[in-house]
Amino acid sequence: MPFFGLAHAAPPPRVVALDKVAAHSLLAIGVTPVAAGAISSYERLGITLPSTVIEIGVPVEPNLELLQQISPDLNVTHFNMNRVEPLLRRIAPTFTMRIYRGDGRTYSHAASELERLAAVLGRSAVAREYVRHVERSILMNRQRLADLHNRPVFVCQLSDNGRNVTVFGKNSIIDDVLAQLGLNNAWSGATGLYGQANIGVEGLTAVTDAVLVYIDYEGEAGHALKRLGQSPIWNHLGFVKRNRLSPIKPFDVYGGLPTAARFSDLLVAALLNVGQDE
Amino acid sequence: MSDQPAVFARNTSNSIRFLLGICAASPLCLLFYTLQAELPFGFWLQALGGPDVEDVRQLVFFYSLLPRASVAILSGASLGLAGCVLQHVLRNQLAEPTTLGVSAGASTALVVATLWLPFLLDYGAEWVAVAGSTVATALVFALSWRQRLEPVAIILAGLIVSLYCGAFSSVVSFFYYERLSNVFIWSTGTLNQNDWSAVCYLLPRTVGAVILALVFARQLEILGMGDEQARSLGVSTGTARLMLVGLAIFVSAAVVSSVGVLGFVGLAAPSVARMVGVRRIRPRLLASALAGAFLLFLTDQFVQIAGASFHEIPTGVATAVLGSPLLLWLVARRTLRAGVPRQFSEQRLRTMTVGSRAPLGWIAGSLLILLMISLLLGQSGSGWNLAIGTDAQSLLEWRFPRIASAFAAGAMLAVAGVLMQRLTGNVMASPEVLGISSGASLGVIVALFLFDANEGILWRFGPAMAGATLVLTILLSLGRRTEYTPQRMILTGIALGTLLGAASSLAIASGDPRTQTLLGWMAGSTYYVTMEEAKAALLIAGLLIPTTLFLERWLTIAPLGDVVARELGVSLQRSRLIIILLAASLTSASTLLVGPLSFVGLMAPHISRLMGLRKPAQQILGAAVVGAAIFTLADFVGRNVLFPYQVPAGMLATFIGGPYLMWLMSK
Numbered sequence: 036m037p038f039f040g041l042a043h044a045a046p047p048p049r050v051v052a053l054d055k056v057a058a059h060s061l062l063a064i065g066v067t068p069v070a071a072g073a074i075s076s077y078e079r080l081g082i083t084l085p086s087t088v089i090e091i092g093v094p095v096e097p098n099l100e101l102l103q104q105i106s107p108d109l110n111v112t113h114f115n116m117n118r119v120e121p122l123l124r125r126i127a128p129t130f131t132m133r134i135y136r137g138d139g140r141t142y143s144h145a146a147s148e149l150e151r152l153a154a155v156l157g158r159s160a161v162a163r164e165y166v167r168h169v170e171r172s173i174l175m176n177r178q179r180l181a182d183l184h185n186r187p188v189f190v191c192q193l194s195d196n197g198r199n200v201t202v203f204g205k206n207s208i209i210d211d212v213l214a215q216l217g218l219n220n221a222w223s224g225a226t227g228l229y230g231q232a233n234i235g236v237e238g239l240t241a242v243t244d245a246v247l248v249y250i251d252y253e254g255e256a257g258h259a260l261k262r263l264g265q266s267p268i269w270n271h272l273g274f275v276k277r278n279r280l281s282p283i284k285p286f287d288v289y290g291g292l293p294t295a296a297r298f299s300d301l302l303v304a305a306l307l308n309v310g311q312d313e
Numbered sequence: 314m315s316d317q318p319a320v321f322a323r324n325t326s327n328s329i330r331f332l333l334g335i336c337a338a339s340p341l342c343l344l345f346y347t348l349q350a351e352l353p354f355g356f357w358l359q360a361l362g363g364p365d366v367e368d369v370r371q372l373v374f375f376y377s378l379l380p381r382a383s384v385a386i387l388s389g390a391s392l393g394l395a396g397c398v399l400q401h402v403l404r405n406q407l408a409e410p411t412t413l414g415v416s417a418g419a420s421t422a423l424v425v426a427t428l429w430l431p432f433l434l435d436y437g438a439e440w441v442a443v444a445g446s447t448v449a450t451a452l453v454f455a456l457s458w459r460q461r462l463e464p465v466a467i468i469l470a471g472l473i474v475s476l477y478c479g480a481f482s483s484v485v486s487f488f489y490y491e492r493l494s495n496v497f498i499w500s501t502g503t504l505n506q507n508d509w510s511a512v513c514y515l516l517p518r519t520v521g522a523v524i525l526a527l528v529f530a531r532q533l534e535i536l537g538m539g540d541e542q543a544r545s546l547g548v549s550t551g552t553a554r555l556m557l558v559g560l561a562i563f564v565s566a567a568v569v570s571s572v573g574v575l576g577f578v579g580l581a582a583p584s585v586a587r588m589v590g591v592r593r594i595r596p597r598l599l600a601s602a603l604a605g606a607f608l609l610f611l612t613d614q615f616v617q618i619a620g621a622s623f624h625e626i627p628t629g630v631a632t633a634v635l636g637s638p639l640l641l642w643l644v645a646r647r648t649l650r651a652g653v654p655r656q657f658s659e660q661r662l663r664t665m666t667v668g669s670r671a672p673l674g675w676i677a678g679s680l681l682i683l684l685m686i687s688l689l690l691g692q693s694g695s696g697w698n699l700a701i702g703t704d705a706q707s708l709l710e711w712r713f714p715r716i717a718s719a720f721a722a723g724a725m726l727a728v729a730g731v732l733m734q735r736l737t738g739n740v741m742a743s744p745e746v747l748g749i750s751s752g753a754s755l756g757v758i759v760a761l762f763l764f765d766a767n768e769g770i771l772w773r774f775g776p777a778m779a780g781a782t783l784v785l786t787i788l789l790s791l792g793r794r795t796e797y798t799p800q801r802m803i804l805t806g807i808a809l810g811t812l813l814g815a816a817s818s819l820a821i822a823s824g825d826p827r828t829q830t831l832l833g834w835m836a837g838s839t840y841y842v843t844m845e846e847a848k849a850a851l852l853i854a855g856l857l858i859p860t861t862l863f864l865e866r867w868l869t870i871a872p873l874g875d876v877v878a879r880e881l882g883v884s885l886q887r888s889r890l891i892i893i894l895l896a897a898s899l900t901s902a903s904t905l906l907v908g909p910l911s912f913v914g915l916m917a918p919h920i921s922r923l924m925g926l927r928k929p930a931q932q933i934l935g936a937a938v939v940g941a942a943i944f945t946l947a948d949f950v951g952r953n954v955l956f957p958y959q960v961p962a963g964m965l966a967t968f969i970g971g972p973y974l975m976w977l978m979s980k
Contacts, residue, residue, distance in 0.1 A: 076491060089694065090957055093488065095833050096840045098957035099711050104693050118841055195495050196438060198505055233498055235505030237377040240369045255495065258434055266507040267376045271366050 048156060051102065053112035053119070054094035055082055057132065059293040061111060064153045064161045070105050072097050079253070080287045081297055095119060102126050111152060113291065130155055134291050135206065137228045142211035145292040169296045176303045177216045183306060187221035187245040188213060189274075190302075192288070195255050197262020197269075199235055203288060206230035212295050216302065221245040229289050237268055247274040248305050251282035281305040340607065343614035344382055351378055380506035385613040385628070386606045387515040388504070388568045388575060391522060393582030393605020395561035397598050398526055400583050401537045402557050403467055409579035410565030413471035413558075416574045417478035418449025419566065423496045424482050428489055438499070439514070442570030449474050450562045454555065456975055467558070473975060476912055480967035483836045484960060490832065501819055502573040502629015504613050511571050522564035526557075526598050533557055534594040576633045576815055578605050608632070626819065633815030673926070673935060680942045687716050687949040692956040714847035715839040719948035719962050720941045721850040722839075722903035727917030727940025728858050729899040731933050734918050735868045736892050743915035744900035748784050748809035750909035753901055754835060755809075756780025758816050761831060781901040784809060813909065837907040837963010839948055846906070853902045861895055861933055868892070868929035912967040913940045943969060 052058035052068040059082045061068050070089035077084060092098040103126050110123045113132040123129040132148040135141060146166045153162030190209050192201040202222040203209040207230020213220045221242040226232045249256055263269040274280050283305040287294045352360060352374040364371035392410060399408040422445020426433040433441050456470035486493055532553045535543045543550045582605035591600040616631045689700045700708040726744055733742040744750055760776035820831060867888040870878050878885045921935030947965035954960060
């Protein structure tokens with residue numbers, strides 16, 4: 036049952052996004068939040084909000100006095116650590132997107148939670164269309180990557196000490212998208228609830244024919260690569276030797292369905308960049 | 314010291330041989346196992362001569378496993394040596410690189426560089442870290458300069474600088490969580506290598522430091538006897554101390570910058586050397602370095618073997634996890650010489666007293682005004698507002714729990730601080746030192762990650778209470794056997810504190826977004842305190858604090874020591890037990906409200922005393938009022954200064970209190 040049934044007669048619902056997953060999901064179904072949490076972190080991840088959106092504070096501690104003054108019709112949050120939920124409910128109905136459940140089906144949760152959110156806002160049709168659009172775009176990207184099918188891919192963040200990397204595996208939405216694109220995730224080891232694992236660079240030696248895609252945060256990746264360039268192990272890793280190594284533009288590594296779409300597009304750009312020689 | 318009976322010398326060399334034996338044998342077997350698992354023995358010679366670049370196993374053997382083992386040995390030796398030098402110079406068994414602000418300075422510098430001065434990292438993160446360590450330590454020296462670098466002054470300054478840097482890093486991490494993942498990973502202390510560069514960096518520094526320490530062993534020995542004797546022997550204590558501490562800082566900064574925070578090695582290694590019975594200075598320096606190398610090497614081998622079959626955990630976390638019980642065990646078994654001269658600290662506080670007696674009523678009045686302002690004044694989307702009229706009810710519903718919990722927590726921490734300082738006769742003592750707050754926090758972290766505990770009031774109270782109770786039980790069972798000796802209790806607290814630091818680093822470095830909640834709580838945020846919890850807090854504070862006033866006689870006698878107490882016919886064992894129980898309850902309650910950051914517990918008792926409130930009951934009341942005022946103010950400022958962002962009160966209390974204490978130190 037939608038809370039705001041008569042969408043045509045009533046003014047658009049005032050929705051607050053407590054974090055970037057909520058904000059990104061709302062934008063995807065055509066709802067601009069009136070306020071959002073920690074807005075400054077959105078831009079480099081490709082989430083664009085109009086400048087009129089009010090800053091509400093960090094997602095785990097949004098400013099409740101300000102929120103009460105804004106008096107929204109709905110709060111949207113995705114945080115698993117939802118201690119803030121009971122406080123938010125005192126101000127307005129609160130919708131929590133439960134995407135990361137640690138069961139290896141993050142993509143499908145991201146899609147179903149987006150549709151569930153849309154139903155509450157009376158925008159089910161838009162959401163269904165969006166989910167289909169993302170599926171289609173991933174499928175198209177899959178075809179563009181036909182040459183690389185079954186290729187193992189590492190997706191990682193390089194640590195600037197040149198010794199550690201964070202890789203993403205099972206439970207991450209990255210893992211699901213890789214599978215849908217017909218690629219193998221080269222990291223099959225243990226991961227946390229959000230699909231992340233911190234490992235040493237020497238942990239990347241196990242898969243010899245992999246491609247490595249690293250997230251290109253401004254500056255940081257450069258430092259890391261400079262360091263790594265001095266490492267004999269790094270220089271003899273298969274993807275370094277064959278130059279199968281590519282930067283990917285930043286995206287929200289712990290994001291929802293819109294992130295899946297963005298990652299799929301960015302990955303295609305990154306992989307088509309990689310040398311096809313051999 | 315120099316002309317000991319021959320029997321000690323023989324004992325010493327025997328124990329060194331024993332130590333050497335263990336050092337060499339057990340970890341080498343493990344190393345053999347680790348290396349063999351990667352590369353069959355037959356290929357070793359080839360790999361050592363020049364690894365076949367097409368064979369990944371040989372590459373990993375030569376460029377990862379061997380450098381890693383070398384780095385572990387060098388880092389451990391450096392930290393052990395640094396710890397030994399520092400403990401000797403400062404005549405304090407609690408001294409180690411971490412207590413003097415080395416890690417905190419390095420960490421703060423990395424945070425600042427990552428966020429605001431990224432071009433500095435072009436020159437290498439090591440140099441940024443070394444610069445941070447140096448600045449932090451220089452600050453420690455500057456603060457203790459006027460006290461002629463006396464041991465207690467240096468330790469206290471190191472503690473303040475560490476807490477201050479820690480608070481700064483926490484504030485920034487809270488807001489820039491996602492951009493600091495590199496710093497978080499660094500702070501867990503990972504030893505993995507992929508070339509020999511870290512070895513090349515550490516080797517000359519470690520060897521140089523060992524040689525220098527041996528050359529200056531005589532100065533070190535004289536400093537260990539105390540200032541007066543040193544001066545009578547014609548040694549300039551200031552210069553010698555500066556030089557030797559500088560050496561220790563330099564070598565530990567090199568380690569911290571190259572591999573991250575490796576808690577405990579600098580504290581545990583000299584303890585091991587001491588417990589084994591090495592008495593003379595040169596053997597002790599060597600034994601500490603060896604013990605450090607042994608501890609870290611062994612730990613790192615275990616981490617690798619365990620990592621192969623389970624989850625790889627960072628070595629820095631492992632040293633803390635393995636080191637804490639080791640130290641607890643050593644503390645329980647052996648007799649400890651009192652490290653901090655008790656009279657010294659008492660004297661120092663007495664000479665530091667400033668101004669005349671400030672009337673308690675006047676301060677209490679200010680506190681009331683502060684409470685009113687804090688309740689009624691606040692910011693909204695359209696600027697500052699007074700909560701009067703229709704909004705008032707709803708605004709007060711948000712504000713009251715936060716203000717009440719800040720008020721109660723501040724008062725309880727302050728009183729717990731008075732109890733701990735009185736009990737131990739040590740100006741460094743505070744609820745955090747007791748380890749109760751660390752225990753409570755550990756409980757919360759474990760619940761968060763193992764059981765994925767999410768909702769309800771139990772989320773916080775259950776695990777935290779369990780952790781606090783566990784620590785309390787350990788403290789009491791250790792204490793019963795050792796008559797609650799202050800030094801032991803403080804060592805216990807430090808052990809647990811290190812463990813907490815490591816566990817939270819691990820949790821934060823895991824990159825799991827849930828940890829941001831943890832960061833908030835650990836930083837002392839009153840955000841999640843409910844109305845019921847706030848009322849309960851006020852009630853508990855209202856019951857416990859007056860109870861402490863009945864301990865006047867015990868608290869007067871406790872700092873005088875066991876002998877005096879026995880002469881006065883007071884059973885210190887029973888009175889200590891009761892004081893400990895009260896301090897633990899006060900600490901648990903406040904930790905549950907505002908997290909483990911407890912600068913207020915250290916600061917408020919000092920301030921109360923400086924205002925001329927010297928008798929226990931007076932000091933308790935004064936400290937309670939001061940503590941409550943500091944925390945209330947911190948909460949008010951925190952809610953408004955970066956509006957709509959809210960800075961956790963515990964961090965701000967540190968920001969408000971830190972400069973005051975620094976000013977006090979430099980007077």
